[in-house]
Amino acid sequence: xxxxxxxxxxxxxxxAPQDRITNALKAVQKGEFEKARGLLEKQQEKTPxxxxxxxxxxxxxxxxxxxxxxxxxAYLFTQKALQLYPTANPKDLKEWAEDSLDLxxxxxxxxxxxxYAHREATxxxxxxNDTYFLQQFITKFPTAxxxxxxxxxxxxxxxxxxxxxxxxxxxxxFLNQYPNTLFQKQAIEKxxxxxxxxETKAGTMLAYQNFVKNYAGKNLFVGEAVEALYPLYxxxxxxxxxxxxxxxxxxxxxxxxxWVQLFHYHKSKQTLQAFDDIFSHPAYSKEMQVETWQExxxxxxxxxxxxxxxxxxxxxxKPVVEASLENILPKHLxxxxxxxxxxxxxxxxxxxRSVVGKAxxxxxxxxxxxxxxxxxxxxxNGLFGVMHExxxxxxxxxYDAVEMxxxxxxxxxxxxxxxxxxLHGQVLIEPTFLEIEIKQNNLIxxxxxxxxxxxxxxxxxxxxxxxxxxxxxxxxxxxxxxSTRFQFRRQGNTGVVNTRLDMVLPAQxxxxxxxxxxxxxxxxxxxxxxxxxxxxxxxxxxxAFSKVEGNVGYLLLKKGKTxxxxxxxxxxxxxAFDLDSIAIAEKVLFLYKSKKLSLDFLENxxxxxxxxxxxxxxxxxxxxxxxxxxxxxxxxxxxxxxRVCSPIYQSIYPLTATLFNVQANGKYGIVDTVGKxxxxxxxxxxxxxxxxxxxxxxxSKYGFHNSKLKITTETQFDQxxxxxxxxxxxxxxxxxxxxxKGLTDLQNKTLIPFHYKELWAWQDSTALVQTQKGEWLxxxxxxxxxxxxxxxxxxxxxxxxxxxxxxxMLHSQDFHTFLQVKKNxxxxxxxxxxxxxxxxxxxxxxxxxxxxxxFYIADKKLAHHHYLVAYINAKGEKIxxxxxSEHDYERIVCE
Numbered sequence: 019x020x021x022x023x024x025x026x027x028x029x030x031x032x033x034a035p036q037d038r039i040t041n042a043l044k045a046v047q048k049g050e051f052e053k054a055r056g057l058l059e060k061q062q063e064k065t066p067x068x069x070x071x072x073x074x075x076x077x078x079x080x081x082x083x084x085x086x087x088x089x090x091x092a093y094l095f096t097q098k099a100l101q102l103y104p105t106a107n108p109k110d111l112k113e114w115a116e117d118s119l120d121l122x123x124x125x126x127x128x129x130x131x132x133x134y135a136h137r138e139a140t141x142x143x144x145x146x147n148d149t150y151f152l153q154q155f156i157t158k159f160p161t162a163x164x165x166x167x168x169x170x171x172x173x174x175x176x177x178x179x180x181x182x183x184x185x186x187x188x189x190x191x192f193l194n195q196y197p198n199t200l201f202q203k204q205a206i207e208k209x210x211x212x213x214x215x216x217e218t219k220a221g222t223m224l225a226y227q228n229f230v231k232n233y234a235g236k237n238l239f240v241g242e243a244v245e246a247l248y249p250l251y252x253x254x255x256x257x258x259x260x261x262x263x264x265x266x267x268x269x270x271x272x273x274x275x276x277w278v279q280l281f282h283y284h285k286s287k288q289t290l291q292a293f294d295d296i297f298s299h300p301a302y303s304k305e306m307q308v309e310t311w312q313e314x315x316x317x318x319x320x321x322x323x324x325x326x327x328x329x330x331x332x333x334x335x336k337p338v339v340e341a342s343l344e345n346i347l348p349k350h351l352x353x354x355x356x357x358x359x360x361x362x363x364x365x366x367x368x369x370x371r372s373v374v375g376k377a378x379x380x381x382x383x384x385x386x387x388x389x390x391x392x393x394x395x396x397x398x399n400g401l402f403g404v405m406h407e408x409x410x411x412x413x414x415x416x417y418d419a420v421e422m423x424x425x426x427x428x429x430x431x432x433x434x435x436x437x438x439x440x441l442h443g444q445v446l447i448e449p450t451f452l453e454i455e456i457k458q459n460n461l462i463x464x465x466x467x468x469x470x471x472x473x474x475x476x477x478x479x480x481x482x483x484x485x486x487x488x489x490x491x492x493x494x495x496x497x498x499x500x501s502t503r504f505q506f507r508r509q510g511n512t513g514v515v516n517t518r519l520d521m522v523l524p525a526q527x528x529x530x531x532x533x534x535x536x537x538x539x540x541x542x543x544x545x546x547x548x549x550x551x552x553x554x555x556x557x558x559x560x561x562a563f564s565k566v567e568g569n570v571g572y573l574l575l576k577k578g579k580t581x582x583x584x585x586x587x588x589x590x591x592x593x594a595f596d597l598d599s600i601a602i603a604e605k606v607l608f609l610y611k612s613k614k615l616s617l618d619f620l621e622n623x624x625x626x627x628x629x630x631x632x633x634x635x636x637x638x639x640x641x642x643x644x645x646x647x648x649x650x651x652x653x654x655x656x657x658x659x660x661r662v663c664s665p666i667y668q669s670i671y672p673l674t675a676t677l678f679n680v681q682a683n684g685k686y687g688i689v690d691t692v693g694k695x696x697x698x699x700x701x702x703x704x705x706x707x708x709x710x711x712x713x714x715x716x717x718s719k720y721g722f723h724n725s726k727l728k729i730t731t732e733t734q735f736d737q738x739x740x741x742x743x744x745x746x747x748x749x750x751x752x753x754x755x756x757x758x759k760g761l762t763d764l765q766n767k768t769l770i771p772f773h774y775k776e777l778w779a780w781q782d783s784t785a786l787v788q789t790q791k792g793e794w795l796x797x798x799x800x801x802x803x804x805x806x807x808x809x810x811x812x813x814x815x816x817x818x819x820x821x822x823x824x825x826x827m828l829h830s831q832d833f834h835t836f837l838q839v840k841k842n843x844x845x846x847x848x849x850x851x852x853x854x855x856x857x858x859x860x861x862x863x864x865x866x867x868x869x870x871x872x873f874y875i876a877d878k879k880l881a882h883h884h885y886l887v888a889y890i891n892a893k894g895e896k897i898x899x900x901x902x903s904e905h906d907y908e909r910i911v912c913e
Contacts, residue, residue: 038057038058038060038061039057039058039061039068039070039071039074039114039119040070040113040114040116040117040119041057042054042057042058042061042074042078043074043077043117043119044117045057046074046077046078046081046084049081049083051078051081051083051084051085051086054074054078055078055086058071058074058075058078067102068102068106068110069099069102069103069106069110069111069114069119069124070099070106070110070114070119072095072096072098072099072102073095073096073099073114073119073123073124073127074119075091075092075095076091076092076093076095076096076099076124076127076131077092077127078092079091079092079095080092080127080130080131080134089131089134089135089138090158092127092131093128093131093132093135093158093159096124096127096128096131097128099124100121100124100125100128103120103121103124104121132159132162132163132164133164135155135158135159135162136155136159136162136164136167136168138151139151139152139154139155139168140152140168140171143171143172143175144171144175147175147178147179148175149172149175149176149179152168152169152171152172152175153172155168156168156169156172170200172196173196173199173200173201174201176192176195176196177192177199177201177204177205179192180192180205181208184208184212185212186209186212186213186216189205189206189208189209189212190209192205193205193206193209206238207238210237210238210239211238211239213233213237213239214229214233214237214239214242214243217229217232217233218243218246220485221485222250222483222484222485223247223250223251223482223483223484224483224484226243226244226246226247226250227247227251229243230243230244230247230267240270241270241271241272244267244270244272244273245272247267247272248263248272248275248276248442249440249442249444249482250482250483251263251483252276252442253440253441253442253444253479253482253483254426254479255279255390255426255440255441255442256426257280257283257284260276260279260280260283261276261280261296261297263276264276264277264280264297274302275408277297277299277302278302278306278392278407278408279391279392280293280297281293281297281302281306282391282392282407283391285358285374285391286391306374307374308374318332318333318354318355318356318867318871318873318891319331319332319338319339319354319355319356319357319360319373320333320354320355320866320873320875320889321346321350321351321910322337322341322889322898322900322910323341323900323902323906323909323910324341324900325341327341327342327343327344328341328342328343328344328345328346329341329342329343330355330360330373331889331897331898333354333871333873333891333892333897334891334895334897335889335891335895335897335898338373339360339371339373343362344364345363345364346360346362346363347361347363348912351910351911351912352866352912353866353867353912354866354867354868354871354873356867356868356871357373358372358373358374359371359372359373359388360373361386362381363381364381364382365381367381367382367383367384368381368383368384368385368386369381369382369383370386370394372407379394379396379405382398383396383397383398384397384398384399385397389404389420389422389428390422390425390441392406392407392408393405393406393407393412393441394406394407395420396415398415400418401415401416401417401418402415402417402418402419402420402430403415403416403417403420404420404428404443411443412428412439412441412442412443413428413430413439413443416432417430417431417432418431418432418433418434419431423438423454423455423456423462424456424459424462424475425459426441426459426475427439427440427441427446427456427462427475427478428440428441429454430449431449432449433449434452435449435450435451435452436449436450436451436452436453436454436464437449437450437451437454438454438462438478440482444482446478446481446482447464450464450466451464451465451466451471452465452466452467453465456475457498457501457517458501458502458517459475460474460475460476460517460518461473461474461475461517461519462474462475462478463496464490468494469492469493469494470492470493470494470495470496470506471490471491471492472490472491472492472493472496472504472515472519473488473489473490473491474488474518474519477489491515491519493506493507493508494506494507494508494509495507499514499532500532500534500535501517502516502517503515503516503517503522503532503552504516504517505530505532506525507525508525509525511525511526511527511528512525512527512528512529512530513525513526513527513530514530514532514538514554521554522538522552522553522554523538523540523550523554526542527540527541527542528541528542528543529541531547531566533566533567533568533569533573534568534569534570535552535570535571536552536568536569536570536571536572536573536586537549537550537551537552537557537568537573537586538550538551538552538554539563539566544562545564546562546563546564547562547563547564547565547566548562548563549563549566549573549575549584551586557573557584557586557589558584558589561577563575563576563577564576564577564578567602568586568602569602569604570602570604570605570620571585571586571587571620572584572585572586572592572602572607572620573586574600574601574602575595577595578595580595580596580597580598581593581595581597581598581599581600582594582595582596582597583597583600583607583618592618592625593607593609593618593625596611597609597610597611598610598611598612598613603636603637603638604638604641604657605619605620605621605638605657606618606619606620606638606643606657607619607620608630608636609627614629614631615629615630615631615633616628616629616630617630617643617655617659619643619655619657619658619659620657621657621658622658622659626659628659630645632647632648633645633646633647634646634647634648634650639672640672640675641656641657641675642654642655642656642657642662642672642691643655643656643657644670645665646665647665649665650668651665651666651667651668652665652667652668652669652670653665653666653667653670654670654678654693656691661693662678662689662691662692662693663678663680663689663693664693666682667680667681667682668681668682668683669681673688673704673706673712674710674725676690676691677689677690677691677696677725678690678691679704680699681699682699683699684702685699685700685701685702686699686701686702686703686704687699687700687701687704688704688712688723688725696723696725697714697723697730700716701714701715701716701733702715702716702717703715704723707722707738710724710725710726710727711723711724711725711726711741712724712725713738714730714731714732714733715733716733717733719733719734719735719736720733720734720735720736720737720738720739720753721733721734721735721739722738722739722741722751724741727764729764731751731753731762731764731766732766734753734755734766735753735754735755736753736754736755736756736757737753737754739751739752739753739754740752740753742761742779742785743779743833744779744780744781744782744783744784744785744833745781745782745833746833748782748783749764750762750763750764750769750799751763751764751766752777752779753772754772755772756772758772758773758774758775758790759772759774759775759776759777759787760772760773760774760777761777761785761799769799770785770787770797770799770816771813773790774787774788774789774790775788775789775790775792776788778827778830778835779830779835780796780835780850781833781835781850781851782800783798783799783800784796784797784798784799784800785797785799786820786825786837787817788825793819794820794822794825795817795818795819795820796817796818796819796820797813797816797817798816798817798818799816801815801816820839821841822839822840822841823839823840823841823842823843824839824840825837825838825839825840826838826839828847828865828872829865829869829872830869831869831870833850834849834850834851835849835850836848836849836855836865836872837849838863839858840858841858842858844858844859844860844861844878845858845860845861845862845863845876846858846859846860846863847863847874847890847894849894852894855890855893855894856874856876856890856894856896859878860876860877860878860886860888861877861878861879862876862877862878863875863876863890864876866912867892871892872891872892873889873890873891873892874889874890874891875887875888875889875890875911876888876890877907877911880901883903883904884901884902884903884904884907885901885902885904885907885911886899886900886901886902887899887900887901887902887907887910887911
C-alpha cells in the first residue's frame with residue numbers, strides 16, 4: 019500500500035504545474051519543441067492565466083530552431099507574462115525564479131524580441147526597398163524603443179520611393195501617409211513645383227494667370243508664377259497695364275516692380291500726388307527715400323563742399339547726397355540742377371545717382387541716356403546695353419546700338435543688323451534686318467536687301483503672351499501712302515494694304531495712284547484708269563478715264579475730251595462732263611468752259627460758281643482766296659465764296675486766322691474776315707510783335723495794337739511800347755519819349771511823366787524808377803496829387819526813396835519781382851512781396867537757378883585769402899554758408 023502511495027505521490031509531483039512549466043522550458047532549451055508544446059498545452063488547459071506559462075510560451079515561439087517560430091506570438095506571450103507577473107502567487111514566483119522565470123527576465127525577453135523584430139524589419143525593408151516591414155514593426159511593437167528609429171528609416175525609404183517616382187501623386191501619397199515628417203517641407207515643395215510646371219507648361223500669360231487664380235494660397239510657387247507673369251502681362255508697357263497688374267497682384271512681391279515703374283512714370287509727368295492717391299504704399303515710398311510727394315516732385319540741387327568731398331543740398335538746405343563724391347561735373351557748379359539724376363565722374367568714366375530711390379550706377383561707363391522712365395541706355399567701350407534703374411540688366415552691354423522702337427519696344431544692332439526686344443529684355447527677333455521702323459504704333463516694318471517684311475505689333479504681344487510666332491507679310495518694296503495705308507509691289511504687280519495687314523487692293527495692277535485721302539486710280543493693262551474708294555470698293559465701276567486728279571474728297575476726271583467732278587464721299591457728280599479744263603486748290607475748283615473761268619467753293623454743299631474772268635495771281639492760303647484784277651489790285655474771298663475785300667489794295671497778307679494786314683496808297687491798316695476795318699489805312703508800317711500784338715509805325719513814332727484786349731496805343735513813342743502788368747488787375751503801357759521813360763494807362767493818359775532813365779513794374783500801382791541822376795525811387799501812380807503844382811513838386815508827392823546805391827533786375831515772374839540791390843557797397847536781395855530777402859553783406863550775388871526756381875550764390879572776400887560763400891533759396895533763406903580757403907573756393911565756385 020505504501021509503495022502505491024509513494025508512486026502516486028511521485029506521479030502527481032512530477033506533473034505539478036510548476037514542473038510542467040519548467041519541464042517545458044527545459045524541453046525548449048533542448049530543442050524538444052513537440053514535447054514542450056504538449057506540456058504547455060496541457061498546462062494551458064488547466065491554468066491558462068499563469069505568468070510562468072506565458073513566459074515559457076514566449077520562449078517557445080522565440081526559439082529560431084522551432085518550426086513554429088513566431089515573433090508575433092512570442093511578443094504577445096511576453097506582454098501577457100509581464101501583465102501577469104505582478105499579480106502571481108508568491109510561491110509560484112519563487113519556484114519559477116529558480117529557473118529564471120521572473121519579471122526581469124520577461125522584460126529582457128521582450129527587449130530581445132524587439133531588437134530582433136526591428137533588425138529583421140530593417141533588413142527586409144532595406145533589401146526590398148519597401149516600407150511594409152518597418153510599418154509592420156511600428157504597428158505591432160508600438161512601445162519598442164526602436165520605433166522612433168524605425169519610423170525615421172521608414173520615412174526615409176518612403177521619401178526615396180516618392181522621389182524616384184517624382185510625380186504629384188507620389189508626393190501627395192507620401193504627405194497623406196506620413197505627415198509631419200522631416201521630408202514634409204521637401205515633399206510639399208516638390209509636389210508644388212511639379213504642379214506649377216505642369217499647369218504652366220505652355221508658358222503663356224493665360225497659363226500663369228490661371229495657375230495664380232486656381233492655386234493662390236495653395237501652392238508655394240504662386241509667387242514664382244506672378245514673377246513669370248509680370249513681363250508677359252506688362253509686355254505692353256503702358257501706365258494703364260502696369261496699373262492693372264498692380265491692382266490684381268499687389269499682394270505679391272513682384273507687384274513692387276509695377277509700383278516702381280508707375281512711380282517713375284508719374285514722377286516724370288509731375289503727378290505723384292495723384293499716383294499716391296491710387297497706389298499708396300508707405301513701405302515702398304520709404305524705400306524710394308520719399309518723405310513727401312512735394313519733395314519728390316521737383317528737386318533743386320546745388321553742390322556743396324566739405325572735407326575735400328562734394329555733396330548736394332536741396333533748396334531747403336537738406337543734404338540729398340551727402341559729401342561723398344570726389345569730384346563732380348563742372349557744369350554742376352554753374353547752375354542749379356533741377357533733376358532726379360546726377361552724373362558722377364571718376365577719371366574719364368561716368369556713373370549715375372538717383373536723387374529719389376537708391377539706384378546708383380557706378381562710375382564705369384562712357385555715357386548714359388534715359389530711354390523711358392527708369393530705363394537707361396549705357397555705353398562702354400563702344401558697346402551699348404540697357405539697364406533698369408533698380409539695377410536689373412535688360413539688354414547686356416554687347417550691342418553696336420540700342421534705340422527705342424515706338425515707345426513699347428527696343429531695337430538693337432549687331433553686325434550691321436537690327437533685332438527687336440521687349441522692354442523687359444526678351445528678344446523677339448534676332449538681328450536680321452538692315453532697318454526696322456514702326457508705323458502708327460501698329461505695324462513693324464523690317465527691311466532686308468531685297469524684301470520688306472511687315473508685322474502687326476499685336477502679333478509680337480501674342481508671341482510673348484501666347485507663344486505664337488508672328489506671321490510676316492513679305493513684299494518686294496513698300497511705300498507709305500498715308501497714316502493707315504501702304505502701297506506694295508509683289509512679283510512685279512502693285513497693291514495696297516492697310517496697317518492691320520488687310521488687303522485693300524490686291525497686287526494685280528501695273529500702277530496705282532493714291533489721290534490724297536480721297537481715292538485710288540488703278541491701271542491694270544491699258545492707259546485707262548479705274549477709280550476705287552479708300553476701302554477698295556469701285557467708284558463708277560462701268561467707266562474708265564484717261565486722266566484722274568483730285569483733292570479733299572473730290573476727283574477731277576477726264577473722259578474723252580471733257581472733264582467732270584465726282585464727289586468721292588458719296589459717289590455723286592458735282593459737275594457733269596462738259597468742262598474744257600479744271601484745276602483744284604484746297605477747297606476751290608477752277609472751272610474752264612468756253613474760255614471762261616468760274617470758281618466753285620467746295621464748302622458750299624451745292625455748286626454756286628462765281629465768275630472769275632480777269633482774275634490773276636490767284637492763290638488759296640489759310641482758308642481764303644487771294645486774287646488780283648487787271649489793275650493789279652488785290653481782293654479776298656472766304657471759302658464759301660463770300661467776298662471779304664474788294665480788289666482795292668496793293669497788298670493783303672494774313673496776320674492771324676481772323677485779321678489781315680492791308681495796304682493802299684502806301685498806308686497800312688488791318689481788316690477782319692468780313693472786310694471791316696479794325697485799324698484804318700493810316701500807318702507807315704504794321705509789324706507783328708507777339709501773338710495778338712502788333713507794332714504800329716507812323717512818322718517814325720511807335721504805338722501798338724492788341725487784338726485780344728482790343729487796345730490801340732497811338733504812335734507817340736520813340737520805340738515799340740510794352741504792356742506792363744503790375745498786378746492781375748492793373749495794366750499800363752511803358753514807353754520812351756525823347757529818350758526818357760514813362761507810363762500811360764490803356765487810354766493813353768499819362769500815369770508817370772516821361773523823364774526817367776529806367777522804369778520797372780514793382781507792385782499794385784507802384785513802379786521802380788531811376789532818375790536821370792541815378793537815384794532809385796518808388797513811384798505810386800495811383801496817388802492823387804495836386805495837378806497844378808510844378809512837376810518836381812508833384813513827383814515828391816508820388817515818390818518815396820529806396821536808399822539803394824544800385825539796382826539790378828534778377829528776374830520777374832507772375833507779379834513777383836526780385837532785385838539785386840546795393841547798399842554800403844555790398845549787395846543783397848529785395849523782392850516786391852517781402853522787401854529785403856537777403857541783407858546787403860556780399861560782394862557778389864548770382865542767380866544760378868531759373869526765374870521759376872531762383873537759387874542764389876553769394877560770396878564775400880575775407881582776410882587771409884579766405885571767402886565766405888552762402889547759398890540762398892527763393893525764400894531768402896540761407897541754407898548753407900561756409901568760410902573757404904582760396905583753393906576750396908575755386909573748387910566750388912563756377913568762374
